[in-house]
Amino acid sequence: MASNEHTGEKLHGEEAIVRLLAPLAEGYPGAFGLKDDCALVTPEPGTELVLKTDPVAEGVHFLPSDAPEDVAWKALAVNVSDLAAKGAKPIGYLMALSFPEAPAGEWMSRFADGLRAAQAQFGCHLIGGDTDRRPGPVTVSITVVGSVPQGSMVRRGTAKPDDVLFVSGTLGDAALGLALRKDPSLARTWGLTPEEDAHLRRRYLRPEPRLALAPLLRAYASAAMDISDGLVKDLGRMCRASGCGAHVLFGDVPVSTAAAKAIASDPRLRTHIVAQGDDYEILAAVPAEEAASFEAAARRAATPLARIGLATAVVDVVIEAPEGQPMSLDRTGWDHF
Amino acid sequence: MASNEHTGEKLHGEEAIVRLLAPLAEGYPGAFGLKDDCALVTPEPGTELVLKTDPVAEGVHFLPSDAPEDVAWKALAVNVSDLAAKGAKPIGYLMALSFPEAPAGEWMSRFADGLRAAQAQFGCHLIGGDTDRRPGPVTVSITVVGSVPQGSMVRRGTAKPDDVLFVSGTLGDAALGLALRKDPSLARTWGLTPEEDAHLRRRYLRPEPRLALAPLLRAYASAAMDISDGLVKDLGRMCRASGCGAHVLFGDVPVSTAAAKAIASDPRLRTHIVAQGDDYEILAAVPAEEAASFEAAARRAATPLARIGLATAVVDVVIEAPEGQPMSLDRTGWDHF
Numbered sequence: 001m002a003s004n005e006h007t008g009e010k011l012h013g014e015e016a017i018v019r020l021l022a023p024l025a026e027g028y029p030g031a032f033g034l035k036d037d038c039a040l041v042t043p044e045p046g047t048e049l050v051l052k053t054d055p056v057a058e059g060v061h062f063l064p065s066d067a068p069e070d071v072a073w074k075a076l077a078v079n080v081s082d083l084a085a086k087g088a089k090p091i092g093y094l095m096a097l098s099f100p101e102a103p104a105g106e107w108m109s110r111f112a113d114g115l116r117a118a119q120a121q122f123g124c125h126l127i128g129g130d131t132d133r134r135p136g137p138v139t140v141s142i143t144v145v146g147s148v149p150q151g152s153m154v155r156r157g158t159a160k161p162d163d164v165l166f167v168s169g170t171l172g173d174a175a176l177g178l179a180l181r182k183d184p185s186l187a188r189t190w191g192l193t194p195e196e197d198a199h200l201r202r203r204y205l206r207p208e209p210r211l212a213l214a215p216l217l218r219a220y221a222s223a224a225m226d227i228s229d230g231l232v233k234d235l236g237r238m239c240r241a242s243g244c245g246a247h248v249l250f251g252d253v254p255v256s257t258a259a260a261k262a263i264a265s266d267p268r269l270r271t272h273i274v275a276q277g278d279d280y281e282i283l284a285a286v287p288a289e290e291a292a293s294f295e296a297a298a299r300r301a302a303t304p305l306a307r308i309g310l311a312t313a314v315v316d317v318v319i320e321a322p323e324g325q326p327m328s329l330d331r332t333g334w335d336h337f
Numbered sequence: 338m339a340s341n342e343h344t345g346e347k348l349h350g351e352e353a354i355v356r357l358l359a360p361l362a363e364g365y366p367g368a369f370g371l372k373d374d375c376a377l378v379t380p381e382p383g384t385e386l387v388l389k390t391d392p393v394a395e396g397v398h399f400l401p402s403d404a405p406e407d408v409a410w411k412a413l414a415v416n417v418s419d420l421a422a423k424g425a426k427p428i429g430y431l432m433a434l435s436f437p438e439a440p441a442g443e444w445m446s447r448f449a450d451g452l453r454a455a456q457a458q459f460g461c462h463l464i465g466g467d468t469d470r471r472p473g474p475v476t477v478s479i480t481v482v483g484s485v486p487q488g489s490m491v492r493r494g495t496a497k498p499d500d501v502l503f504v505s506g507t508l509g510d511a512a513l514g515l516a517l518r519k520d521p522s523l524a525r526t527w528g529l530t531p532e533e534d535a536h537l538r539r540r541y542l543r544p545e546p547r548l549a550l551a552p553l554l555r556a557y558a559s560a561a562m563d564i565s566d567g568l569v570k571d572l573g574r575m576c577r578a579s580g581c582g583a584h585v586l587f588g589d590v591p592v593s594t595a596a597a598k599a600i601a602s603d604p605r606l607r608t609h610i611v612a613q614g615d616d617y618e619i620l621a622a623v624p625a626e627e628a629a630s631f632e633a634a635a636r637r638a639a640t641p642l643a644r645i646g647l648a649t650a651v652v653d654v655v656i657e658a659p660e661g662q663p664m665s666l667d668r669t670g671w672d673h674f
Contacts, residue, residue, distance in 0.1 A: 030385075035578050036493045037419045037562050040485075041386040048367075049378040049386065051464070053431040053480055057471040082374045094390040094480055100473075127388070134394040136437075136473015143390055143431055143480040148377075156373045225374050241372050 010102040017097070017131045020112050028092055028125035039094060039128035047147040050088040054079050054228075055096075055141035063181060068107050070205040071140065072114030078228065079144035080122045081209040081280040085226040087154040087218035088146030090211070092127035093119075096141040098134050122209060152218045157241030159223035159285035161313040165246060166294070166305050168210045168282040170256040171231055175276030176269070177204030190265045196258035203256075207280035212301040217284055220294040224284040230277040231308075236317050238283060245316040248309035250274065250327060253319075270327065274319060285311050347439040354434070354468045357449050365429055365462035376431060376465035384484040387425040391416050391565075392433075392478035400518060405444050407542040408477065409451030415565060416481035417459045418546035418617040422563040424491040424555035425483030427548070429464035430456075433478040435471050459546065489555045494578030496560035496622035498650040502583060503631070503642050505547045505619040507593040508568055512613030513606070514541030527602045533595035540593075544617035549638040554621055557631040561621040567614040568645075573654050575620060582653040585646035587611065587664060590656075607664065611656060622648050 011017055018034050025031035030040035043049055056075045058064055080090050095115075103111075119125060124144070177200035180186055187197040209226075217224045223242060227234045231253065239246050255263065255273055263269050286294045291307070298305040319327045348354055355371050362368035367377035380386055393412045395401055417427050432452075440448075456462060461481070514537035517523055524534040546563075554561045560579060564571045568590065576583050592600065592610055600606050623631045628644070635642040658664045 032492070032494075036423075038387045038389040038423045038425070038483075038490070040490050041388060042487070043380045043386065045382075049380065050375045051378060051431055051480075051482065052375040053433050053465065053478070054467050055433045055435065055469070055478060057435070057469075057473075060469065060471045086373075086375045088375070094388055096390050096392045096478055098392065098394070098476075128390065130391050132392070132394075132397065134397045134474060134476075136394075136476075137471060139435075139471075139473075139476070141390070141392060141433055141478045143388075145388065146375075150379070153375070153377050155369070157369075 008104040008106045011105045011108055012102050014131045017108060020108050021126060024112065024115055024119060024126035028127055031092065031125060031127040034128065039092065041091060041145055043147060046150050048150050048153065050083055050086050050146045050148055050153055051143065052079050052082040053141065053143040054082065055139055057139045058137040060137070066205065068110035069114030069117070072111045073118040073206050075140040075142050076115060076118040076122065077207045077209050078280060079142045080211070081207065081226040081228065083144055083146035084209045084211045084214045085154065085217070085224045085282050086148065087152055087214045088148045089214060090122050090124035090144060090146045092125045093142050093144040094127060095129040097129070097131045098139040100135050100138070101133065122211060148218065154217045154221050154224045156223055156225045156238055159238055159242035159244055159311045160287070161244050161311050162288055163222050163285035163311040164288055164291040164307055165248060165309045165311060166284045166286060167227065167231065167254065167308055168213060169304050170254045170259060171227065171279050171281060172259045172273030172276065173200050173203035173256050174207065174278035175272040176259055176262050177201045178278065179272070190262040192258055192261060196261065199256060200258050204278060209280060210282045210303060212303045213282055213298065216294060216297045216301060217282070220286050220290045220297070221284040222287055224282055227279045227281050227283050228277055230275040231283065232275045232317070232319065234283055238285065239315065239317050243315065245312040245314045246309060246318070247312050248319045250319055251322045252306065252308045254304065254306040346442045348442050348445055349439050351468050354445060357445050358463060361449065361452055361456060361463035365464055368429065368462060368464040371465065376429065378428060378482055380484060383487050385487050385490065387420055387423050387483045387485055387490055388480065389416050389419040390478065390480040391419065392476055394476045395474040397474070403542065405447035406451030406454070409448045410455040410543050412477040412479050413452060413455040413459065414544045414546050415617060416479045417548070418544065418563040418565065420481060420483035421546045421548045421551045422491065422554070422561045422619050423485065424489055424551045425485045426551060427459050427461035427481060427483045429462045430479050430481040431464060432466040434466070434468045435476040437472050437475070438470070459548065485555065491554045491558050491561045493560055493562045493575055496575055496579035496581055496648045497624070498581050498648050499625055500559050500622035500648040501625055501628040501644055502585060502646045502648060503621045503623060504564065504568065504591065504645055505550060506641050507591045507596060508564065508616050508618060509596045509610030509613065510537050510540035510593050511544065511615035512609040513596055513599050514538045515615065516609070527599040529595055529598060533598065536593060537595050541615065546617060547619045547640060549640045550619050550635065553631060553634045553638065554619070557623050557627045557634070558621045559624055561619055564616045564618050564620050565614055567612040568620065569612045569654070569656065571620055575622065576652065576654050580652065582649040582651045583646060583655070584649050585656045587656055588659045589643065589645045591641070591643040
């Protein structure tokens with residue numbers, strides 16, 4: 001929380017916070033209006049549940065000056081993105097909030113607004129949680145629950161040599177957006193229009209999980225995961241788990257117009273495209289004979305998708321630069337340690 | 338983490354931590370050896386899932402000098418305790434770990450040992466999680482998943498006037514154990530034997546969720562919850578949610594021999610018994626006509642159980658002191674704010 005957010009009336013007592021959050025549980029019977037100790041999830045017959053937890057902390061995953069609505073959106077979106085990559089449909093989420101001091105009422109209220117918008121878009125409800133006070137950064141620990149038809153969760157470690165590698169959307173926008181947050185003068189250096197500047201910032205603040213792809217991944221993909229730690233690192237993980245390699249052409253990695261301008265202005269920013277993370281796009285490996293059908297289905301679902309290369313039998317991940325040589329990437333994505 | 342734990346070889350890289358934790362996922366197919374992005378839970382037909390998240394942080398919920406095995410045990414136990422109170426059987430848990438700096442290998446290894454012991458006792462597996470580095474205290478954020486037969490989760494807000502109120506085990510031990518951790522000389526003041534001293538400390542460090550009561554609560558209880566924030570506060574919550582009151586005799590609240598000695602030495606410590614929390618015992622409301630059967634079943638399950646009073650139609654929670662007057666309890670249990 002920015003220090004200026006610490007002004008204004010504080011919310012004292014866990015119950016004041018629960019009152020603000022309770023409307024987010026409306027419509028989900030197993031949330032019991034946040035008035036019980038646990039949440040109850042009743043799986044539909046023939047489904048399994050997919051679970052993920054990925055906390056975000058101020059100063060690490062979001063900035064103190066970020067709007068509370070954006071913090072809330074991102075905290076939920078980064079978890080829902082994992083569900084989308086597994087082919088799952090979000091059901092609900094538990095949220096543990098930690099504050100070093102009682103939050104301002106206005107901050108919490110705006111935070112709840114952001115959650116409301118996010119959960120409406122993603123189709124899920126707040127079903128339980130916990131609030132406490134402890135030193136250290138404001139932390140939002142969300143555990144999300146989704147469902148898949150039995151036996152259909154899309155795995156990470158099941159890519160096969162000769163599978164076509166796809167990514168959704170464009171990569172690197174969030175990393176460039178963060179750079180712009182830290183140094184707004186870069187917009188001029190890169191020659192961005194105000195719209196392009198806003199696009200990159202928004203991609204950092206408001207990731208949009210690719211839920212429209214979830215059923216398509218179940219239908220077509222050998223393997224999938226979301227790209228949260230950068231293409232290089234996450235593709236490396238998929239290959240390691242699958243016992244295969246990958247050959248990717250940097251020139252085929254989709255970038256936005258804004259990102260293309262940034263790279264043109266400073267080619268070193270290529271690493272932002274493939275190695276900086278925070279993208280929350282989907283990486284999928286699809287058998288060659290299914291690739292065209294997958295693309296057609298994505299088009300019908302209005303979801304941008306690009307072929308970036310192939311899985312290989314040789315256990316090595318190569319990203320080939322436009323000049324033909326393998327890109328040198330010592331920093332292979334974001335490791336939290 | 339105590340500063341002395343910061344000596345020794347550090348674990349660098351998330352993968353080193355995952356390697357240490359992966360054995361805890363063995364035997365649960367949906368954990369995928371912690372190598373996928375999400376966990377998969379396949380509910381047995383006719384069951385529902387019960388979920389809870391309750392993070393613990395160094396300096397707030399455990400002490401920097403606590404043994405890593407104990408920190409791990411307690412982090413899981415406090416969550417499993419909620420499942421037990423809802424009548425649920427633990428299945429698995431997701432765990433997000435946050436460290437301000439890379440943890441020492443020995444610390445993590447002992448932490449994993451504590452988790453192994455706890456999950457073996459509670460009958461569940463680590464099924465997923467996340468590790469990151471951020472400023473602030475070491476934090477262990479566990480989300481636990483349990484199952485109940487469809488329609489049988491025991492609620493908090495369904496107690497009825499004239500229900501008999503029960504608690505399991507003894508109350509106040511953990512609060513007195515914490516006091517002893519902070520001031521070991523109290524053991525002599527209270528006239529404790531070394532065994533009694535150890536008993537109270539252990540109750541603080543190693544809570545034992547009352548899983549043996551879970552099926553009994555489903556069979557007999559109108560309402561139940563675990564007592565994590567002290568009897569006064571948690572009984573107040575049950576009554577508020579149920580729209581009833583309660584009349585409890587302090588003299589009927591079960592205490593250990595060690596706790597009885599402490600109160601005899603300093604009657605002000607009565608508040609530790611009913612208002613300090615960290616007990617992880619079960620509070621249950623049981624219809625009068627079922628009370629004897631509930632007690633008999635608990636005896637067969639070797640679980641200590643005591644009648645402490647009655648739910649009332651008058652919406653007021655009274656704890657009557659041995660002298661006959663209502664106890665004065667300004668500090669009505671632990672509020673994290």
